Amino acid sequence: MYKHRFVTIIAFITFAFIFLPLILIIVTSFNSADTISLPLDGFSLQWFGKVFKSRSLVQSFKNSLALALVASFIGIFLGLLSSIALVKKPGKVSNALLSIFLSPSLIPGIVIGYVLFHFLVVKLQIPLLFALVLGHLLVVMPYCVRIICASLKDIDESLEEAARTLGCPPVKAFFLVVLPNLRPAILSSFMLSFINSFNNIPVSMYLKGPGMNTLPYAMMNHIEYNYDPTVSALSVMLMGMTLVFMFIMEKSMNSQSLKNETVRSE
Amino acid sequence: MKTTRYFFAVGPYLLLSIACLLLPLVFTILPSFFIPSFSLTYYTDFFQDSFSRGIFFRSLRLSLITTLICIFIGLPTSYYISLRPQRRRQIIVSLIMFPLLTDAVVRGFAWISILGKNGMINQFLMNLGIIEDPLKLLYTDFAIVVGSVYLFLPVMISTLTSVMEGIGDDVVEAAYSLGASPRVTFFKVIVPLSFSGLLVAGVLVFSGTISAYTTPTLLGGNQNMMLASLLYQQSNTLSNWTTSAVIAFIMILVSLGVMKLLNYLASRIDKRGVDHV
Amino acid sequence: MSFGELRDIGVSYDKKNLILEDLNLDIHKGELLSLLGPSGCGKTTTLRVLAGLIETVKGTFTLDGQDMTHVPVHKRDFGMVFQSYALFPHLSVFENIAFGLKLRKVEVPSVTKQVQKIVDICGIKGLEKRFPKQLSGGQRQRVALARALVIEPKLLLLDEPLSNLDAQLRVQMRTSIKRIQQELGISTVFVTHDQEECFSISDRVAIMQKGKIEQCDNPETIYSNPACEMIARFVGFKNFFSLDQKDLLGITLPAKIQQAKLVCIRPEDIGFSPSGTLRGTIEVRTYLGNSYQYEVNTPAGMLTVSSNKTPACEVGESVSMAFPADALVFLER
Ligand SMILES: Nc1ncnc2c1ncn2[C@@H]1O[C@H](COP(=O)(O)OP(=O)(O)O)[C@@H](O)[C@H]1O
Ligand SMILES: [Mg+2]
16 A cells, blocks of 8 residues: 555644644643643642532523423424324425425524524514524424434334234334334434534524523633633533533444534534 | 324424424515515615625635635545544544534634634744744634634545545555556545535535634634624624625525535536446 | 135225236135236235235225224234345344234243244244344344244235345245245245246245236146246247147147137147148257257247157258147137
């Protein structure tokens, strides 16, 4: 095999570019100095403590967590329902519906946030919290529908028929045979939904009410006013969460399908 | 499946799509075409105003630059990854995907710490005595591009890597056996064969960059706005509904337009590829 | 009255075109009945009608005197083996086989015993803890069979069960299936498009074409008395004549034949003899190992004749041929 010196050099520069900033954050979060700087002063966990002392960060973390969980659970339940319908009854109508359900991932997030705000909140005067949940449902919908639909199409139709010939009524056949085989798809759409909802800024930004701030937006505010390693520490914790998610996903599915999902929480 | 059951099952999401996407879009954007009869005045106004026109073209320019940089860095990196043994390749790709799953604020924050006035780069250069006053790196177009490349490079790399994995060793070996150097092989064989993947990933990067809010806001500041920050400013701070609608529609048009165009090109190229094989 | 009866069955997938049209089929108790026909002729559809997996637009299906037409699949108690095997990927071999028993609320010890028994019969002992992914094609096939058999089905339905196996395994498996079927005395409908496979193991064969059963009989009868030209060609008849040519051939219509359109004969049944009734010239000779096959140009058209007469005839030689009356088959279609 030939050696590609040029390719290798660029690749290593790229890896450095991708990982150094994250490593920098991790390192400085354990630094005792109160600015983000190198060389390191000394080891300290004070910034992690600061995170828990900041009421706005803790509260918004709880909000984001609750929101992401609610959106993901409802999203997956509805995603399952519609995917079953779309796959069981293929045709023009189903194809059209599928593209409608996937469309929120094609429209810029900030536009979605704005039109939701304008229509639901300004025009219809729907309570903010309700609008926020609806907005996040819209954010997770494409992930739930796409992944579950694809997996459902992959499952051999005769599996369900086999169960029925063995004496299983139709609904029970779905629960005994189809659902267990959908588990990886459900798990990965849960992860992607959760991450996208949790990290979402544009929709939350418009629809957050007083006292209902979400974590990413609270972090943005925090950075504006106090620039210290507290955010580094928080970032490290969030990275830990992402890592756990990635690990679970990696275990439950092939990374191929993960790779094909683009995360657009921006 | 019975029709009633079918609509019961797709109903919730259909309702959500109509009530929270279609109606809001129509309700918000339609008025921007009527004053009170049909007119494009708001749009011509938008482009006649040098401030908003500037932001529009900056957004296009920065998104294009970001996409090109992602391509130039992404191509060799993906090729490098695709040449690794399977297990190592999977690990590298997972690692590369990691930033993508990390909060955009975290990623933006990292670059603030690097590019800021007291950031790593300035500290480093000043400690070495190369410069005396800190360089203005943050809150520039440069910072936006760096942040956007950082944001979307993983998308480019993972797409290209899976395309390049699909290029058989036999093709590469055939090129070598015909006397092609590694460089010629890369540019004449690998790059052309990855072209459709390049377009697909290019669309993702371009439309992602042009619709991003967090990164340009954190790294560009108020002076270097992009369309998304302009939209937020117009709608939230100034409650300027028509201008907001105009921006929203332009953003949809640009990102969907680019997507359609490049996807069309990609499918054309894919077909050509199949015909030749 | 037969054990199972399909009467005037009509099936349509799109409410316009009938895939099955007035299909009639009898299934005898304890027999292995094959459905044979080219791909797309409606074999799977017929099997799915029996299983209850598709609605019919007309007709009835009775089994053992009971009307099954509208009984839902899960209440039919039939065993079915799918072409793709349809093993449940998330369940082990044991759990796959026990699936039907558990639904019937069989006690756990009894489940284990019954699974053990069927595992023995199907020759998959020792694989119980594996998952479908860890099995070879032949093993999957046996598990699918065991899963269908363990519920002691009234009817066993097999849809091209051997088509995904390689040639050697196919022969081995078909013998196994036949042995198990005989051992359990289970009425079986076996779908295939492979003629040899079908004739070798079936008690009776139903030959299908374009959604209709052309002939349903035991293999020997079909072999010697095909019902139509399609089947005749299928089972090795090569020489076909219209009845106008009967004087040319020097044959007479037996009294019991009322009406016929065609007459046919196998290559090996035509004899070369000086007292033959039709003369012709040999144009091509091919060697088949134990005999020669000749293409003979005659006033009645080109004939295919095989003969082990020695010395062999030469190309260009003029021969006369005889058509033994008992080897002639008259066809109405
Ligand atoms: N689900 C379906 N929808 C529409 N047409 C079908 C469907 N399944 C089978 N067909 C049609 O019915 C005919 C018979 O199919 P099938 O019973 O599967 O044939 P076989 O099993 O003999 O190959 C074929 O022409 C096929 O195209
Ligand atoms: Mg078939």
